[in-house]
Amino acid sequence: MSGNSEHSSFEHSSSLTTYVVIWLALLAGTALTVGAAFVDLKHFNTPLALIIATIKATLVALYFMHVKGSSEKMTKVVVISAIFFLLLLLVLSMADFGTRAWS
Amino acid sequence: MPDQAVSAVHAEGHDPALLHHFADAQQQRDSSSLGMWLFLATEVMFFGGLFCGYLIYRLQFFGDFGAASSSLSIKLGATNTVVLICSSLTVVLAVWAAQHAKRTLLLSSLILTIILGFVFLGIKGIEYKDKFDEHHVPGPSFSFENVKIPGQPADHYAKPNHAELYFSLYFAMTGLHALHMIIGAGIFVWITVRAWKGQFGPDYYTPVEMAGLYWHFVDIIWIYLFPLLYLIDRHP
Numbered sequence: 001m002s003g004n005s006e007h008s009s010f011e012h013s014s015s016l017t018t019y020v021v022i023w024l025a026l027l028a029g030t031a032l033t034v035g036a037a038f039v040d041l042k043h044f045n046t047p048l049a050l051i052i053a054t055i056k057a058t059l060v061a062l063y064f065m066h067v068k069g070s071s072e073k074m075t076k077v078v079v080i081s082a083i084f085f086l087l088l089l090l091v092l093s094m095a096d097f098g099t100r101a102w103s
Numbered sequence: 104m105p106d107q108a109v110s111a112v113h114a115e116g117h118d119p120a121l122l123h124h125f126a127d128a129q130q131q132r133d134s135s136s137l138g139m140w141l142f143l144a145t146e147v148m149f150f151g152g153l154f155c156g157y158l159i160y161r162l163q164f165f166g167d168f169g170a171a172s173s174s175l176s177i178k179l180g181a182t183n184t185v186v187l188i189c190s191s192l193t194v195v196l197a198v199w200a201a202q203h204a205k206r207t208l209l210l211s212s213l214i215l216t217i218i219l220g221f222v223f224l225g226i227k228g229i230e231y232k233d234k235f236d237e238h239h240v241p242g243p244s245f246s247f248e249n250v251k252i253p254g255q256p257a258d259h260y261a262k263p264n265h266a267e268l269y270f271s272l273y274f275a276m277t278g279l280h281a282l283h284m285i286i287g288a289g290i291f292v293w294i295t296v297r298a299w300k301g302q303f304g305p306d307y308y309t310p311v312e313m314a315g316l317y318w319h320f321v322d323i324i325w326i327y328l329f330p331l332l333y334l335i336d337r338h339p
Contacts, residue, residue, distance in 0.1 A: 019199070026188045027185065030188065033330050034177065037337040038337055038338050040338040050330070050331075053326050053327050053330050056326045057326050057327065060191060060326070061323065064195050065315075065316055065320075066312075072137055074133075075137055078140040078143075078144050079140065079144075081144060082144035082147040086154075089148070089151050094158065094162075
C-alpha cells in the first residue's frame, strides 16, 4: 500500500464493479436465508440463518465499510475487539444460563 | 500586511481537507475512520445486550417465540432487508462519486439513500400498525390466545406471557434500530445539503464516508435482526 502517493486518497475505494457484485451477493444471501427458513433442518435452521447473516455482515464490513484495504491497522484491531467483546458477552452469559441447576 | 498573512495561515489551518494538527490528508482520514469505528464498537455492545437477552429467552421459551415470530410478515421483513441493502449500495456510490468529483451521482445517490431510508421506516410503520391492530403490542391490551406452537401437536398453544416477552424484544430491537435509521436519515439530509453546497470532492469526502460507515452498521444490525425475529420456526 502506497502511503503518501498521489493515489492514496483512493486507497479505501474499490471499483464500482466490486460494489455491484457485493450488492448482488447480499441480495442472493437474503433470498437464500428466506428460502432456507422454510426447509426443515431440525436444529440447524437457526445456525444456518446466523451463518448466512454473518457472511452478509462480513461482506458489508469488508467491502462497503472498507475494512479490507484500510491503511489504518488500528481499524482492524477495533473491529476484532468489538467482535471479541460481543462474543465474550454472549458466550459467558450462555455459560451461566446453561449451567444453572434450577433453571 | 502581517494581518493578511496571519489570516491566510489561519484560513489554511481550517481547511477541512487538512486541519493543522494532522501531518497529511491520509492521516486525517484514518483518524476520523478510527474514531468512527470506536463509536461503532460501542454500538455493537449496545445492541449486543439486546441480542443477549433475545438469545436467553429464545432458548428458554423456544416454541412460544416461534409462535410469536410466525405472526410477523416475512414479505414486509424481506422487502425491508432488500431496501436496506439497496440503500447501502447507494451510500457506497455516494462515497465513490465524492472521490471522483461526480456531483450529479453524489447528489442523486444521497437523495436516493434518504428516500430508501424513509421507505424502510414507512414499511416498519405498517408492520407496527398491524401489531397494534392484532393486539400484539405488550401492555394491558395484549392478546395472544390459542396460537399453535409450530412443530408441536395441535393442542399445544403458546403461552401469552412468553409471547409478550418476544414482542417486547421485537419492539425494543426494531425500535432501537428504527431510531438509528431516523438519526441516519437526518445525518444524510445534512450531508446532502453540504454536498449541494459543493463542500465534498476528491480532497475531502470524510463526512460522506463516516455517515456511510454508520449507515452500513445499521444495515448489519438489520441483517441479524431479520432472520432472528422473522424467520424462526417457519418450516412446516
